[in-house]
Amino acid sequence: MMSKLQKLIDLFLHNGDFVDETNSIECPFSDHNFVIAKLSIKKQSAIRKKIICRNLCFENLTRISSLVDEIEQKELKNFNTIDEKWCYVRDRFLSIVNEVAPLREKCSNQFPWYDDDLIIVKHSRDTAYKKFKRSLQDEDKEIFKILDANLNISMMEN
Numbered sequence: 009m010m011s012k013l014q015k016l017i018d019l020f021l022h023n024g025d026f027v028d029e030t031n032s033i034e035c036p037f038s039d040h041n042f043v044i045a046k047l048s049i050k051k052q053s054a055i056r057k058k059i060i061c062r063n064l065c066f067e068n069l070t071r072i073s074s075l076v077d078e079i080e081q082k083e084l085k086n087f088n089t090i091d092e093k094w095c096y097v098r099d100r101f102l103s104i105v106n107e108v109a110p111l112r113e114k115c116s117n118q119f120p121w122y123d124d125d126l127i128i129v130k131h132s133r134d135t136a137y138k139k140f141k142r143s144l145q146d147e148d149k150e151i152f153k154i155l156d157a158n159l160n161i162s163m164m165e166n
Contacts, residue, residue: 057127062109066142075104129159 029046087093133155140148
């Protein structure tokens with residue numbers, strides 16, 4: 009007759025390339041053994057979050073404004089439809105904005121739990137704070153407070 013010790017099997021299933029080594033250690037207070045395994049699990053590399061933005065500082069906005077004032081309005085008479093006129097004005101305006109304040113990627117040093125929405129809310133809050141500090145207007149202060157509250161709520165949800 010087999011004893012209870014001989015019927016028990018302690019094992020570890022090997023799954024692919026994750027298990028480097030296994031071993032069994034006797035347990036002093038049970039008839040089972042401890043099963044240990046050395047695993048090699050590769051950590052995924054972190055993907056840095058990016059925001060696409062423009063540098064719309066006071067100097068750049070002033071320059072854009074002066075360049076927009078220089079757009080030739082006489083050329084609008086060459087177009088027959090309102091759509092053609094709108095496309096001309098839009099294209100000229102976008103070319104000026106792209107020249108003065110081109111799109112750029114901004115990488116933020118964020119915590120791993122920051123998702124895209126949280127990064128955008130944080131960036132908006134920081135931008136509103138800078139605007140408030142420059143203007144010192146109550147309206148800008150209220151916008152900053154609202155965005156700060158939104159960021160705090162969003163961080164609690166994550």
